[in-house]
Amino acid sequence: MRKNTNCDLQTCFMCQLALKEWKPAIENHRKNLSVKKGEQIIKEGEPVTGVYFIYSGSVKVHKKWGEKDIIIRFATKGKIFGHRGLGVENSVYPISATALEATTFCFIEKEFFLATLRVNHELAFNLMMFYAEDLRESEEKMRNLALMSVKSRLAVAIFHLQDLFGLDEQNCISIDLSRQDLAAFTGATYETVFRTMNDLVQEQLITLIGKKIQIRDAKGLKLLTAEIP
Incomplete structure (x- = not known):
């Protein structure tokens, strides 16, 4: 992974919904990174360290199912990934994430992100709606x-x-x-x-x-x- 100093406040899920007064704190805590096509960002089973917001590019979110590798969903510009496993102490990522193309993203450590949710109610509400939609799509996929x-x-x-x-x-x-x-x-x-x-x-x-x-x-x-x- 390579560090990237650019930040797209217009498309980032978190920056769009966070309070104006909270954005300087985000600026101080975010880490912008770039990866190449095929580079793995998250490995299934590793401890949860934080969440990711995509600025450009796309990522496949996948996991092992027996001997097979299944893709659960795709994350594109402005979307979040790495959120599964948040809120559970000593949790591990239940999924892997790999870049489908050259991708830039912002990484936010778990502790700061949870603090951000406590302060930014609009962000917390929209994240809850995202979880609900994510669950609906997962259930539909299992039915199919x-x-x-x-x-x-x-x-x-x-x-x-x-x-x-x-x-x-x-x-x-x-x-x-x-x-x-x-x-x-x-x-x-x-x-x-x-x-x-x-x-x-x-x-x-x-x-x-x-x-x-x-x-x-x-x-x-x-x-x-x-x-x-």
């Missing part, structure tokens, strides 16, 4: 894993990635996601996802341009996501 076919889960994943990362000038989802990561996010093996992707291409629902995905028939692909009422 149990009840949906791989093809339907893959369709759900593709739309989620489009919503999160947007489209580039070629109308492709704007993230170079490896097939291994797509499989880990879908909750299936690499081989199964590879075959299913080819099926979607043959059915003219998507087009592949390198590692990028372009939705060709949004209506047809959307029908697959309605497998569960």
